[in-house]
Amino acid sequence: MNTNTNGRFGDFGGCYIPEILMGEIVRLEAEYERYKNDADFQKELTTLLNEYAGRPSLLYFAEKMSKDLGGAKVYLKREDLNHTGSHKINNVLGQALLAKKMGKTRVIAETGAGQHGVATATAAALLGLECEVFMGKEDMERQLLNVYRMKLLGTTVHAVTSGSMVLKDAVNETMREWANRMEDTHYVLGSVMGPHPFPMMVRDFQAIISKEARQQILEKEGKLPSVVIACVGGGSNAIGTFYNFIPDASVQLIGCEAAGRGVDTAETAATVATGRLGVFHGMKSLFCQDSDGQIAPVYSISAGLDYPGIGPEHAFLHDSGRAKYVPVTDEEAVQAFEYLAKTEGIICAIESAHAIAHAIKLAGQLSPEESIIVCISGRGDKDVAAIARYRGEDLHE
Numbered sequence: 001m002n003t004n005t006n007g008r009f010g011d012f013g014g015c016y017i018p019e020i021l022m023g024e025i026v027r028l029e030a031e032y033e034r035y036k037n038d039a040d041f042q043k044e045l046t047t048l049l050n051e052y053a054g055r056p057s058l059l060y061f062a063e064k065m066s067k068d069l070g071g072a073k074v075y076l077k078r079e080d081l082n083h084t085g086s087h088k089i090n091n092v093l094g095q096a097l098l099a100k101k102m103g104k105t106r107v108i109a110e111t112g113a114g115q116h117g118v119a120t121a122t123a124a125a126l127l128g129l130e131c132e133v134f135m136g137k138e139d140m141e142r143q144l145l146n147v148y149r150m151k152l153l154g155t156t157v158h159a160v161t162s163g164s165m166v167l168k169d170a171v172n173e174t175m176r177e178w179a180n181r182m183e184d185t186h187y188v189l190g191s192v193m194g195p196h197p198f199p200m201m202v203r204d205f206q207a208i209i210s211k212e213a214r215q216q217i218l219e220k221e222g223k224l225p226s227v228v229i230a231c232v233g234g235g236s237n238a239i240g241t242f243y244n245f246i247p248d249a250s251v252q253l254i255g256c257e258a259a260g261r262g263v264d265t266a267e268t269a270a271t272v273a274t275g276r277l278g279v280f281h282g283m284k285s286l287f288c289q290d291s292d293g294q295i296a297p298v299y300s301i302s303a304g305l306d307y308p309g310i311g312p313e314h315a316f317l318h319d320s321g322r323a324k325y326v327p328v329t330d331e332e333a334v335q336a337f338e339y340l341a342k343t344e345g346i347i348c349a350i351e352s353a354h355a356i357a358h359a360i361k362l363a364g365q366l367s368p369e370e371s372i373i374v375c376i377s378g379r380g381d382k383d384v385a386a387i388a389r390y391r392g393e394d395l396h397e
């Protein structure tokens, strides 16, 4: 199976950046290769993950849900229990520690809904790094609580007013800021996207999810799961959940994309279902585009899945047939969100509910001797008001 050579995943990936950033990117790749194999770095990172973020995360047997669905045993990988409430802390602690080792004193990051911004602000506070976050003005107005969280953590949040003032514009602005000031600054990119080495590096930091889950399921079941399911925005929690199962040919890998109001409508963010090959944000991959090849506006009830592209390794896993990608609508995700709350007492992120929705469809078709692992990428406190609104109730937040 092709892995990354020069940042390529089959036809996808690569490094499409302004000339001015080339030296810095090359240096980042070299430093990452060095620290990746450095026992002291790995030990320090493991201590942060275990003592600060709360790893290993639980692999929870959802017994009630499994009985109710009447098929495979459903296990939930509980990334929602990490500090700051999602898988994002795994990547952010890795990159912030690397930045420090590289002698950087400042980190910058893009954020959409604010989850990656909050995680980066958290790691920066802990490690004593200056932090500035770029966020679309539109998104800032929708996510006031996360903007204030970042302020509390000592981070400056900049409103991005270019383009549609959303996540893709924040990525552009952060890239621009990095090109302006590289000497003391590292760009903590939030998913398995962007130019090489980010898709590889972020994947390596998130692979802890499947490293633990594979071991945990073997301890509990004595055999591998039949299916592993995760939601896909840029794809970091999904690649982290898949990675150590990729060589296990018997394990089916399924990524759940946000279909929004449906893949046959303009209000969707399902990249594999509706996107085409393109180059954007430093990588060659699949992107939602209009008929002129411009990046199309995307929509999902879930702000974390509201990205017009998919990481290059996912495009490759799709192309090679090793993983399958399925669209899940807002309505299906909301129903799954409510189902998991009532059945298991777990209020998951609306992003993660996309993965739960597919598990609900699939479990009954499998036998009770089989198991499914679903990644709960985050907790759902942030989504309660939006779900209420979807159901016609206003919580006056």
Ligand SMILES: *Cc1c(COP(=O)(O)O)cnc(C)c1O
Residues within 6 Å of the ligand: 086, 087, 088, 115, 116, 190, 191, 192, 231, 232, 233, 234, 235, 236, 237, 238, 304, 305, 349, 351, 352, 377, 378, 379
């Ligand atoms: C950001 C986020 C996602 C989407 O990002 P990926 O890189 O696709 O994982 C999914 N779930 C939660 C809880 C998030 O915060």
